[in-house]
Amino acid sequence: MSETKKRVVILGGGTAGWIAANLMAKHWEQEAFEITLVESPNIGIIGVGEGSTPPLKVFLDLIGCKEEEWMPACNATYKVGIRFNDWSIKPGYESYFHPFYSKTDDHTIPAFFHNSFLIRQGVDLDGLPDHFFLGVELAKQKKAPLPAENFPFETSYGYHFDSNLLGQYLAKVAASRGVKYKKATVCEVVLKENGDVSHLLTDEGESIGGDLFVDSSGFKGQIIQQALKVPFISCVQSLFNDSAVVLPTDQVDEPNCQTTSTAMKNGWRWDIPLTNRTGNGYVYSSSFCDADAAETELRTTLNLLDSDVEARHLKFKVGRVQEHWVRNCLAVGLSQGFIEPLEATALDMVQETVVRFIEAYDKGQHTEQSRKDFNSRISHRFDAVRDYITAHFRIVSRTDTEYWRACGSNDKISASLYSILSSWMQGKNITQELEQQQLDAYFPNISWNCLLAGKGIYPDKSQLRKGNELAHKYKTTDINKFIKACALNYPTQADVLKRYTR
Ligand SMILES: Cc1cc2nc3c(=O)[nH]c(=O)nc-3n(C[C@H](O)[C@H](O)[C@H](O)COP(=O)(O)OP(=O)(O)OC[C@H]3O[C@@H](n4cnc5c(N)ncnc54)[C@H](O)[C@@H]3O)c2cc1C
Known part of the structure; x- marks a missing residue:
């Protein structure tokens, strides 16, 4: 190896490690970097991150993965948003959809904003x-978000996939870009006198030295949390869930392009359709429900009480490290933190962390100030996601269990979230509030409006009056006709996936 090559050592071969490896190998392909990923043969990956947001497409496009190749290899399907069922008991709001943005929505968003604002002024709309x-509509009709060529309006989308298979796929792509792979269990992180990481020691006595270390070792954060002792800031006071039980069911004939999140007694469950199976998981709080009760509730819901399909039980901690880039170590993935999986935001955070780090690193100013700016940017993003997810639980109208009553009356929410909720309740436009607090850094204004409107945080029907003609200027029938006509330009997901496997 040439003396001048910078050595990057990535600890961990979960999705986070492989995304980091690919982004770094791609960005620094013309530069003198040697990237090695170390993964333990004995410690498995978490293997449950199966839903994404739209930025994953940007990543996969960037590293040259074609949908027709990687999707069938990972049993993947398209995702145009999330349907939330049974979170609200308010009549008319028992179910709502949080969609990814489509360019055609520009024509209908003004009507949504207009109506949702006026309802809060007391008009029945x-x-x-x-x-x-x-x-x-695309989800309702099980259509793929790939418009016909003569319909030039882009639709953002994410994916559902088998995370084990995606990891293996990304490993191959990384190898083709020169990333080295080492199977070894690291038993010690050795620091230099000045506190930087010097090398990793494996249980076979091998020493793996590097200039830059990426900690993607999962929840335990072997470098960032254990060796460098960076404090972990828990957000369990605002987000109660800390456990999950996972059970697959058979695939459905025509998989849908939506994730479904259904409220349960002590949390919620996901339903993620892949081409070969449906992923199901119940995310719950162990303070309100034990593992056996959670499994039984999930089995009952899925009609699997008599089935011998084994369930997987997982524990997780919600929160983030105080700093993500410390000395010569960058934490990426679960090692840097996790906000519970309700909106499938974790991989996006991985991507953002690595991309922003590369930007900062390339500037070459590894000063305290540049690290500080980077850390505060990534932490702010984490906190913005935390607020949005916390809002899901705080505004819930279910009161049927102790869990939901505790969620709905939780006063340990952040000041930023408190201001947004107050602003909405007072009938104000929340745009300014979101911008002021930069809370739209992750979830844009439209997502916040969908969340609050979707859960029916409106005055009761009995308090609403008819309103004048101007208030009723947008006709639901016209909007519906427009959306249905737009949807005609999209193929079914089944047809697209069939084409990929031919
Ligand atoms: C219940 C649940 C549901 C989730 N759902 C989603 C979702 O829908 N969408 C989403 O984006 N995210 C989701 N996530 C998060 C997602 O699973 C993770 O962000 C993603 O899988 C990345 O994990 P990771 O690579 O950081 O860690 P892991 O997958 O845990 O990988 C850790 C790696 O480190 C290695 N390692 C650890 N210690 C050592 C050692 N001493 N020596 C050598 N190697 C070591 C392991 O071998 C492994 O390769 C979910 C998480 C949970 C808990």
Whole structure:
């Protein structure tokens, strides 16, 4: 190896490690970097991150993965948004959809904003997000978000995939870009006198030295949390869930392009359709429900009480490290933190962390100030996601169990979230509030509006009055006709996936 090569050592071969390896190998392909990923043969990956947000497509496009190749290899399907069932007991709001953005939505968003604002001024209008966005119709018709060539309006989308298979796929792509792979269990992180990481020691006595270390070792954060002792800031006071039980079921004939999140007694469960199976998981709080009760509730819901399919039980901690880039170590993935999986935001955080780090690193100013700016940017993003997810639980109208009563009355929410909720309740436009606090850094204004409107945080129907003609200027029938006509330009997901496997 040439003396001048910078050695990057990535600890961990979960999705986070492989995303980091690919982004770094791609960005620094013309530069003198040697990237090695170390993964233990004995410690498995978490293997449950199966839903994404739209930025994953940007990553896969960037590293040259074609949908027709990687999707069948990972049993993947398209995702145009998330349907939330049974979170609200308010009549008319028992189910709503949080869609990814489509360019055609620009024509219907003004109507949604207009109606949802006026309902809060007391006018009886239609304010359910489901009636205003193309993504909802695509999901209803099980269509793939790939418009015909003569319909030049882009639709953002994410994916559902088998995370084990995606990891293996990304490993191959990384290898083709020169990333080295080492199977070894690291038993010690050795620091230099000045506190930087010097090398990793494996249980076979091998020493792996590097200039830059990426900690993707999962929840335990072997370098960032254990060796460098960076404090972990828990957010369990605002987000109670810390456990999950996972059970697959058979695939459905025509998989849908939506994730479904259904409220349960002590949490919620996901339903993620892949081409070979459906992923199901119940995310719950162990303070309110034990593992056996959670498994039984999930089995009952899925009609698997008599089945011998084994369930997987997982524990997780919610929160983030105080700093993500410390000395010559960058934490990426579960080692840097995790906000519970309700909106499938974790991989996006991985991507953002690595991309912003590369930007900062390339500038060459490894000063305290540049690290500070980077850390505060990534932490702010974490906190913005935390607020959005916390809002899901705080505004819930279910009161049927102790868990939901505790969620709905939790006063340990952040000041930023408190201001947004107050602003909405007072009938104000929340745009300014979001911008002021930069809370739209991750979830844009439209997502916040969908969340609050979708859960029916409106005055009760009995308090609403008819309103004048101007208030009723947008006709739901016209909007519906427009959306249905747009949807005609999209193929079914089944047809697209069939084409990929031919
Ligand atoms: C219940 C649940 C549901 C989730 N759902 C989603 C979702 O829908 N969407 C989403 O984006 N994210 C989701 N996530 C998060 C997602 O699973 C993770 O962000 C993602 O899988 C990345 O994990 P990771 O690579 O950081 O860690 P892991 O997958 O845990 O990988 C850790 C790696 O480190 C290695 N390692 C650890 N210690 C050592 C050692 N001493 N020596 C050598 N190697 C070592 C292991 O071998 C492994 O390769 C979910 C998480 C949970 C808990």
